[in-house]
Amino acid sequence: MQSLAKRDRIDMLLKIGRQWAIIFLVTELVFFSVMARGFLTLNAFQIIFFFGTAVFLMATAELYVIITGGIDLSVGYVMGLATIVSAKLIVAFSQSGMNSFLSILLGIIITLVIGLIPGMINGLLVSRLKVPPFIATFSMLGICHGISELLVSEKAAKNLPHLANAIGNGHFVYIVKDGGVSFFSRPEVARGVKVYEILPNVVVIAFVFIAVFAFILGRTKFGQHTYAIGGNKDAAIRSGIDVNWHLVKIYMLSSFLASLAGILYMLKYVTGKADAGASSLLDSIAAVVIGGASLYGGKGTVWRTILGGLIIAILETGLRIMGIPTFDKYIIVGVILVSAVLIDQFFPELTYKE
């Protein structure tokens, strides 16, 4: 009887232990609410998501690749390349007399199409030519970095149309304290009247795409095949799945999302920068692993990954509010990442089960 009660207790502890990511998130929230003045405000939370967009998008990209048992190290510099390509295109279009809206729209679409190329090359290298994903995407990291520096060494992309800034730093909804709601643009109010800015545009755009990719992974044939490849590649091949082509699509999807992150960065900071996404690589892989995916492939979900990304984004903003330098964040994220991998390896019963 006693041993039964004991086993029940262990089962319960395991159940709680499996949710360590959520427990960590809550602890973080409590810690920063107490320690960081001004953390517990609507504004701070919007800032967390605002700065988190790149990590959320690239973690989603990384998740797809990691589920297939691969890894994409190029996402950070694909993002950097996209900031520069989109900025240069938009400047060129608007200088040629095109109106702001059209040049931004066209610049974004062309950048997204160009953004598929690094992924396509990664995918072909990995699937057809059997290059290890680590090497293929690491080389792509170098290539994208080089091209980015080459592009800005000629002439930095400056003088983006004002509209880019308005989109990148604008909000979906503005609520005037005295009453009145306005969408997309800040209403004209008398001095001293408070306007609440709700839902940054870039966050909304990012989450629309994240929701779509969460749906694809969780509900469609494409998602199912992604898991199958990570679970048993031979089984996937023998059951008639075109694994090579599927992998090409996965790496293209990854660099598409990285490019999207780059475009949102360009809209936020109204500039292009080669190393814009350099630090997001660590963050995005960490987010995926904290979210319960296995680096051996076959498992993980988008929303769990976003939870992992949120843990990192909260850490970043919380530390910033406390005035602690951001490189401390890298150390903490690095430690969490290794811990999460160790938990997966040595205490598999503690990893999240779908």
Added chain:
Amino acid sequence: MSYLIETKDITKRFGGLVAVDRMSFGVSEGEVVAILGDNGAGKSTLIKMISGVYPSDGGTIFYKGEEAKIHNPMHALAVGIETIYQDLALAENLNVYSNIFLGREKTKKKFGFISVLDHNYMHDESTKILKKLDIKIPSLKNNVRTLSGGQRQAVAISRSIYWNAKVLIMDEPTAALGVAQQKQVLDLVNSLKDHGLAIILISHQMRDVFEVADRIIVMRRGKKVGDLIKKETTTEEVVNLIVGSEMVS
């Protein structure tokens, strides 16, 4: 006598080595034929030609008396030849019904235009096929990782049956199993026979072979050296043929 599946003078060479040398044999509906032979006798190469993994270098495969052109695994599947490999080819991270439908998932339309997985349909169909074969698995929503070796074998087999296998090739189906599970699998083979399948069984376990096979074909150095009816032969005769101490014409 008309066979469901038959090979005539089928041959496979690897460089100078003749792995399978003008091999002819056939299997009828509802018959279990075991192929025995020492390592390197050509058993695996033979079944890989029938399942389309290796293209043959000569000879013909007939299905229902008509020539079947099998150049890749998809051709074999289209004909109705399914192979259960030793490693079972299951995705352990997916649940039972997802494995049965792997690569051939059933989808339904959501909002009229988005194709999403139809979990209910796949679950129900899988339940039916397992019931038909009298296979008991606690929950079809469990990942295959949580199943026993015998249950995994059963999942792999029911996948083949669901997708209309007419010819089932089984490569060492009991090799990695415990005694109780071996029995389950052999019972399953017997029930498949009753469902009218032609079964080609490759096994090292003489006991298994004598329990389920109707006929025993012995291969040595790529050639057929014996085609015996189980009831008329003995373990000793079969072993002698395998090692080559006696020739039976």
